[in-house]
Amino acid sequence: MDNYSQLLAFLGAAEHGNFSAAARACGMTPSAISKLVSRLEDRLQARLFQRGTRNLTLTEEGAAYLVSARAVNNAMAEADSLAEAFPTRVSGALRVHTMTTFAKHQIIPWLPEFLAAYPGLSVDIQVGAQFSDQFDQGLDIAIHSGVLPDSTRIARKIGQSRWIICAAPEYLARHGTPEHPVQLLDHTCFSFGFSSVWNTWGFVVEGHAVTVPVVPKATFGQGDLLRDLALSGAGIVRLAEFHIGRDIQAGRLVPLLQSYGQNDVEPIYMIYSNRKHLSPRIRVFRDFLEQKLASSPWDTR
Structure with a gap:
């Protein structure tokens, strides 16, 4: 049983004053709205409306439930609005592991520009000569060169x-x-x-x-x-x-x-744990890095 659908049907009926108008607003039939409200009353074991020939009138219990129902619906709407911002919001801490020399000579030169572009983001760069899988400990990105060990991680070539x-x-x-x-x-x-x-x-x-x-x-x-x-x-x-x-x-x-x-x-790889639902902080760092390395700035030929 969809409790939230019952709550929405109740809110529609309370707002519009009858099942027909609520049905039109919700894109449903009047009988479907009526059944959802009846199921809600059965579940709560309380009558929420006095049903007239043309209109509905909230009972005392219905008026009390309306206050809580509106609060729940507003909370759901707020949660959805936050979730909709996830794909574009860039904030939080980004943890990166890479070779010391790569960090010094290929990341540090443009890192201030990156941080200025994303002021809500902080970066924790850890260094080590060889790749070590630390994604289960909260690592977001690893950047390493050469032959990588067999792994289920995603390795994206970003240069050579x-x-x-x-x-x-x-x-x-x-x-x-x-x-x-x-x-x-x-x-x-x-x-x-x-x-x-x-x-x-x-x-x-x-x-x-x-x-x-x-x-x-x-x-x-x-x-x-x-x-x-x-x-x-x-x-x-x-x-x-x-x-x-x-x-x-x-x-x-x-x-x-x-x-x-x-x-x-030797290829240079960016490694991350999962291709799906890539977080904004990983995506913008990846794109920024690839832009900076696109011309192979170290190429001496």
Whole structure:
């Protein structure tokens, strides 16, 4: 039994004074309105109307019920109006997890503009080198590159980035520029301190895939420390183009061994938990990010 339909039929009858007028207003038949009101009276075990030949008159019980019925209907209307605003209202806290270097070099530059555009939104950016599924703990978005683990999450490709071996002009002036991948073994190199494909320095030599077993002089768990060492002229590093693209464009770092097919391209994904009913805060962040990355601002080719 639809209690709310009974309540609406009662309100219509009370407002219009008879079942026929209430039926026209509600798009129903007079008999349907009458039956709903009768069921409501049976459920409440109280007579709500005195039924005349042409008109209805509220009983004392009906007048008391009308006050409560109007309050319930107003509350329902208010709830519906709030729900209708959900698809467009952008507010609350957005939790994002991404790589430290991506946050620093690709999000921070435009984040103030984004926050100014959506003043009701706050952003909590958490960083880590590798993807960790924290959606059950309230994470909204993850942004990571490379091969992702099998998951039921939604992974949307938002760009791609090459891995580039490079060094500062000062280092190359002092130690020479390697002309063949194997010559890297005679240079000072730095890499990541954790197990990752990012530490694989691969090339194509005479049509064959070759990996040079670079022995790093020092390793770090954070890419910006590798970048700092390279910029200081201390040695050679292998880093993502989204991380060092501006340094290469400005001449602060020089790509090496490009003719040996060292062109590892890695996709960059935005990951979220569900494709359906995407919240406004996730949708606007996704659209803003995609707009900023549409031109691949780090591309050095």
